[in-house]
Amino acid sequence: MNYDFETRVNRKNTGAAKWEQMYGWNPDVSDDVIPLSVADMEFKNPPEVMEGLKAYLDEAVLGYTIPYASFLDAVVEWQEKRHGWQVEKDWLVHTPGVVTAIYSVIRSLTKPGDGVIVFRPVYYPFGQAISDNKREEVNVPLLNDNGYYTIDFEAFEQAAAEPENKLLIFCSPHNPVGRVWTEEELEKLAEICVKHGLYVVSDEVWYDLIMPGYEHTVLATVNEELSKRLITCTAPSKTFNLAGLATSNIFIQDEGLRETFVQSLQEVRNDMIGALGYKGCELAYTKSEAWLDELLVVLDRNQRLVHEFFKKEYPKIKAPKIEGTYVQWLDFRELGMTDEELEEFLHMEAEFFTDEGYIFGKEGSGYERINIALPTDALEEALERLVAALKKREAR
Numbered sequence: 001m002n003y004d005f006e007t008r009v010n011r012k013n014t015g016a017a018k019w020e021q022m023y024g025w026n027p028d029v030s031d032d033v034i035p036l037s038v039a040d041m042e043f044k045n046p047p048e049v050m051e052g053l054k055a056y057l058d059e060a061v062l063g064y065t066i067p068y069a070s071f072l073d074a075v076v077e078w079q080e081k082r083h084g085w086q087v088e089k090d091w092l093v094h095t096p097g098v099v100t101a102i103y104s105v106i107r108s109l110t111k112p113g114d115g116v117i118v119f120r121p122v123y124y125p126f127g128q129a130i131s132d133n134k135r136e137e138v139n140v141p142l143l144n145d146n147g148y149y150t151i152d153f154e155a156f157e158q159a160a161a162e163p164e165n166k167l168l169i170f171c172s173p174h175n176p177v178g179r180v181w182t183e184e185e186l187e188k189l190a191e192i193c194v195k196h197g198l199y200v201v202s203d204e205v206w207y208d209l210i211m212p213g214y215e216h217t218v219l220a221t222v223n224e225e226l227s228k229r230l231i232t233c234t235a236p237s238k239t240f241n242l243a244g245l246a247t248s249n250i251f252i253q254d255e256g257l258r259e260t261f262v263q264s265l266q267e268v269r270n271d272m273i274g275a276l277g278y279k280g281c282e283l284a285y286t287k288s289e290a291w292l293d294e295l296l297v298v299l300d301r302n303q304r305l306v307h308e309f310f311k312k313e314y315p316k317i318k319a320p321k322i323e324g325t326y327v328q329w330l331d332f333r334e335l336g337m338t339d340e341e342l343e344e345f346l347h348m349e350a351e352f353f354t355d356e357g358y359i360f361g362k363e364g365s366g367y368e369r370i371n372i373a374l375p376t377d378a379l380e381e382a383l384e385r386l387v388a389a390l391k392k393r394e395a396r
């Protein structure tokens with residue numbers, strides 16, 4: 001390994017959302033505990049990005065900044081290089097976050113009362129964006145076959161055929177269940193959307209984080225017809241741990257759709273990002289590919305560790321292998337605890353800080369989502385701490 005994925009970073013009192021949340025839950029938590037909730041990584045940022053930003057700051061004037069040629073080239077080339085996706089610079093719109101973009105898509109393509117389809121359990125801001133904008137959530141739950149999740153195409157087609165349902169918010173790869181949708185699944189999904197005139201926002205923010213043996217297919221590449229109704233959300237935020245730079249790249253091929261989207265961003269003045277965001281993204285995409293390749297090795301090692309650990313040490317908790325993302329969905333249902341009991345136990349006794357499964361939908365009740373992007377030995381310690389607390393509890 002040429003990069004450091006082993007040093008533990010202490011983010012206490014730095015405003016790190018995940019750490020602040022942990023101290024909110026349990027102010028007396030032991031000093032060596034690292035939270036496993038919010039999806040950013042407990043790794044230092046790629047050195048090329050940090051050194052590059054320092055050099056940039058020596059020269060830059062931090063005034064109003066708009067997308068510039070070398071940034072745009074970097075974004076366009078990344079799609080071709082990592083995803084075999086040929087995009088045009090003109091398709092790009094920049095937002096200070098993927099969730100911001102989703103809010104605008106909802107406002108621009110639907111009216112209050114319209115139905116918006118989601119596949120739960122799913123990243124909880126999708127539902128929030130729908131209810132905040134006074135649209136109706138139409139949940140087509142994923143099918144769960146012993147921990148392997150698939151889309152319920154029959155139920156989806158029924159929902160898509162309802163004229164009041166206008167938009168699908170799709171998560172690919174899927175947070176929290178870690179599926180990387182196959183080309184076949186995506187083709188089927190695209191076909192249904194085209195047939196019933198559904199708009200789609202495809203949130204592909206996790207698209208660079210794919211485990212060995214799997215391949216992410218960009219939804220936009222599977223069906224040309226769908227491109228007229230498709231918004232694809234990408235960002236360097238998950239890939240390079242740059243969420244704090246609030247920089248997302250949204251691709252919309254259809255000119256009319258793009259104009260409608262931009263208009264909706266402008267209405268709430270959400271169409272600007274900062275100079276450091278552009279530069280950080282450019283540096284990551286042009287200089288940090290080798291860092292990403294090493295990160296993927298570490299993430300795969302960590303996900304195999306979690307899978308094997310529970311199988312061996314505590315098989316009542318199920319941890320199916322993930323195909324992508326760095327979040328792992330854990331099935332605690334066999335423990336027979338209510339969500340409240342589980343939460344209290346994890347926070348106060350096990351010092352094991354997760355995202356509770358029920359926040360992703362009622363289908364997540366009895367589950368927990370953990371973040372596996374941290375040094376392997378720290379992850380192992382956290383798992384051991386959990387199992388020790390579970391055994392202590394059982395012995396009472």
Ligand SMILES: Cc1ncc(COP(=O)(O)O)c(C=O)c1O
Binds near residue numbers: 096100171248
């Ligand atoms: C599916 C998904 N979309 C979007 C985001 C975050 O988007 P942003 O921080 O760019 O708003 C996350 C973060 O975990 C996510 O999992």
